[in-house]
Amino acid sequence: MEIKTITTRDAADFVDHIRLSHAIWQMGNADPNRQSREIWGFRGQQNTEWGLIPSAFRESGTTLGFKPDSGPPPLMTNKAAQKRLERFAVMDFVFFTDRIGLPVPGDGQHFRLPRRLIRASEEQKDTWPVDFELETLALAQHHGVPTRLLDFSHNPIVAAYFACYGAWAEMGKPSIHTSHLNPRKLAVWAVHLPLIFSSARKAWRKDAKPRIIMVTVPRAVNTFLHQQDGFFLVDLEADNADYPPLEEAIETIYLDLPESERDKFSSDVVIKLELEWTFVPEVLNILWNEFFHGARLQPTYDKSVEALKDYRALNWCPPEEG
Secondary structure (H helix, E strand, O other), X not given: OOOEEEEOOOHHHHXXXXXXXXXXXXXXXXXXXXXXXXXXXXXXXXXXXOOOXXXXXXXXXXXXXXXXXXXXXXXXXXXXXXXXXXXXXXXXXXXXXXXXXXOOOOOOHHHHOOHHHXXXXXXHHOOOOOHHHHHHXXXXXXXXXXXXXXXXXXXXXXHHHHHHHHHHHHOOOOXXXXXXXXXXXXXXXXXXXXXHHHHHHHHHHOOOOOOEEEEOOOHHHOHHHHHOOEEEEEEOOOOOOOOOOHHHHHHHHHHOOOHHHHOOOOOOOEXXXXXXXXXXXXHHHHHHHOOOOHHHHOOOHHHHHHHHHHHHHHOOOOOOOO
């Protein structure tokens, strides 16, 4: 399975491609009653060279959950320690957030009791995460705790915004009126969701664990997730498969299908849309003028002020000489 890479020409071409009305997102939709947003999942990353690697599996990840006297994170060299420390990171988040008085969906004694005391099967005690812990992981992941979940959106514009904003910040937030040639590229990844769903259903019919599942949580208690039209994908076999990037896990479930069944899905089950950083300020300005900015995706007072500052930075004009 090859990843289809599309390198867009400029800001206008990129913005055209990140609209769900673009022809590319109609591929693989055999059911006219299904919307394109049900067919594709999107994730934006500021560097096209990055794979789809969950934050808990990155060497540069945070040290939340890692005790100062325990040395550096195991970085997947010890799978039992990897799972244990991922759990510690989420527990730190749960306890601290609860202590300052914020609600934590999914909180319960399964986080508060020692693992050996939990009324669960031996398999559950050795499993991370268990299904009833996923809601809490999703909240933690969405707020910066390193987990094995990957954030996605049903809306490609959301993915594009985060990819562009990350690149723009790293560039020093240049204005659209200044020269900022930069050949580096960002990427918006698109994953064909019916393949994920079909593979999971087949595994469940056999009473087996699926390789990849979608994780969703109630949006009424998570405004950010609602505004971002977000969900998560997780590779349940990451430990046994030595922590591959998600695109490799997707390739595995695709190749496991009989050839006769592959035609049911898009011929390109993973697509990567690229854009040079040179055009990033222009893209962000276009999105801002369509009222698509950080405050819309993360509606808080602080984000409102930050978005206004960003708009001024994007449109700052250097003083005329003389």
